[in-house]
Amino acid sequence: ASVVPAKQTRPFPSNFLFGAATAAYQIEGAAAEGGRRDSIWDAFSRVPGAVINADNGDVACDHYHRYRDDVALMKRMGLETYRFSTSWSRIRPDGGVVNAEGVDFYQRLVDELLDAGIMPWLTLYHWDLPQALQDRGGWTNRDTSDRFTEYALDVHDALGDRVNVWTTLNEPWCSSFLSYTAGLHAPGHYSRGEGMLAAHHLLLGHGQTVRELRARDESLNLGITLNLTVADPVDAGVPADLDAARRIDGQFNRWFLDPIFQAAYPQDIFDEIADDALRAAIRPGDLETIATPIDTLGVNYYHGEYVGGTPPAVPPIGGEAPTDRRGESPFPSSEGIFWHERGLPRTPMQWEVQPEGLSRLLKRVWTEYAQPAGTSLFVTENGAAYDDEPVVEGGVVRVHDEDRVDFVRAHLGAILDAVDAGVDVRGYFYWSLLDNFEWAWGYEKRFGIVRVDYDTQERSIKDSGLEYSRIIAARALDAPPAPDQSQT
Numbered sequence: 001a002s003v004v005p006a007k008q009t010r011p012f013p014s015n016f017l018f019g020a021a022t023a024a025y026q027i028e029g030a031a032a033e034g035g036r037r038d039s040i041w042d043a044f045s046r047v048p049g050a051v052i053n054a055d056n057g058d059v060a061c062d063h064y065h066r067y068r069d070d071v072a073l074m075k076r077m078g079l080e081t082y083r084f085s086t087s088w089s090r091i092r093p094d095g096g097v098v099n100a101e102g103v104d105f106y107q108r109l110v111d112e113l114l115d116a117g118i119m120p121w122l123t124l125y126h127w128d129l130p131q132a133l134q135d136r137g138g139w140t141n142r143d144t145s146d147r148f149t150e151y152a153l154d155v156h157d158a159l160g161d162r163v164n165v166w167t168t169l170n171e172p173w174c175s176s177f178l179s180y181t182a183g184l185h186a187p188g189h190y191s192r193g194e195g196m197l198a199a200h201h202l203l204l205g206h207g208q209t210v211r212e213l214r215a216r217d218e219s220l221n222l223g224i225t226l227n228l229t230v231a232d233p234v235d236a237g238v239p240a241d242l243d244a245a246r247r248i249d250g251q252f253n254r255w256f257l258d259p260i261f262q263a264a265y266p267q268d269i270f271d272e273i274a275d276d277a278l279r280a281a282i283r284p285g286d287l288e289t290i291a292t293p294i295d296t297l298g299v300n301y302y303h304g305e306y307v308g309g310t311p312p313a314v315p316p317i318g319g320e321a322p323t324d325r326r327g328e329s330p331f332p333s334s335e336g337i338f339w340h341e342r343g344l345p346r347t348p349m350q351w352e353v354q355p356e357g358l359s360r361l362l363k364r365v366w367t368e369y370a371q372p373a374g375t376s377l378f379v380t381e382n383g384a385a386y387d388d389e390p391v392v393e394g395g396v397v398r399v400h401d402e403d404r405v406d407f408v409r410a411h412l413g414a415i416l417d418a419v420d421a422g423v424d425v426r427g428y429f430y431w432s433l434l435d436n437f438e439w440a441w442g443y444e445k446r447f448g449i450v451r452v453d454y455d456t457q458e459r460s461i462k463d464s465g466l467e468y469s470r471i472i473a474a475r476a477l478d479a480p481p482a483p484d485q486s487q488t
């Protein structure tokens, strides 16, 4: 007789928060309404060839008009918190004077969230710089850091009494190197020097904003979100492979973590890539400002990197190296670094699915940076685009996105592995709540746990969304069957 094993579940810590994330330009639409003016993404989307299918954020998910329904949907799904960003171009359309209508939209959104019992998690900058500021050099101009702090204080004037968690920047690596060096994101420049200047001024804007917000209100929870990765050498016994992994780690991770937590750029990478313009841009006191203590570090994790110091015999599916449209690298220094294939599954974006990398990343960031600083750790983005195929069943649109269900479960499991190893991870935000404008990929790639029909704007919760709701309700993950149980 077979013994039915008791259902095994892995509970989440009692203080763990479950949420989903979006960003203003990716979902709001209403680009020319409510006094909003162009951001760099409006302008970039008009550049021929910049965005697939010449898509843009003019309408997107029309969230600007449908935010009430979207909040109701979040409530139905049981989300405890919602991570969204405010649009600088709504609040200060020209980078200067405050636009009351823009402020009003976010007040209504936050009130709606609070009424629904959902904690607002506000990000001030998710890549949509007012074009008027780009016309003056954008993030390569130090003045933009000051404008950012002014804008942040405006948002605080409007929402400081209702929003406790404030994230300054989302993924400054993307808004510097991917934007000013690789040309893949707005403003679409191809300059290694500009990327480094942009990164420094973004970090400076972050630090001085944390300082100013803290001075206004000590009770705010302040932080930043970084896109971090795990760089594995092809062969840890080969110095050139180890070196490749060190340099990728340095440019993705340490270039941002070290100044924020240790008031210094990583010396090895700095010696290799810093040019005279960057050295001149770093003024006395800047690094101390950047290292203003934060309460929360948000980690965005999508995939790892598998790199070596020599070219692979067979080029990996994703290519031997990330390149811009001209075939060059987004990194200020990546000469002699090659991406290899290790046979992991890949999403249609060719990103590896490597949940175990998330466990290792969290352990490392916790022990080396967050814990010593007394900073809490959250996974503020994680998700995947798959080629969803909607079907109508009993008059209802269903998306049986098994791949995404597995993806979410695997990454939540990886977080629990980190928790078991002593890492204090406080929450998880799936990217994204909705299918949305996926930057240079336009509407072609869908990351949502909720499907958006872009013709009708109808929303349908995908199977992954239903599964996520169940996990939230149970506050636990069903354990996978023990490997030997099924054999006997």
Ligand code: GBH
Binding pocket: 023, 170, 171, 174, 227, 300, 302, 322, 323, 330, 381, 431, 438, 439, 447
């Ligand atoms: C996030 O960034 C964004 O915050 C979000 O807005 C976006 O919709 C979501 O991901 C999905 O893309 O070495 O040049 O090949 C993603 C972070 C970091 C993922 C860099 C891709 C490889 C870049 N990205 N990574 S490259």
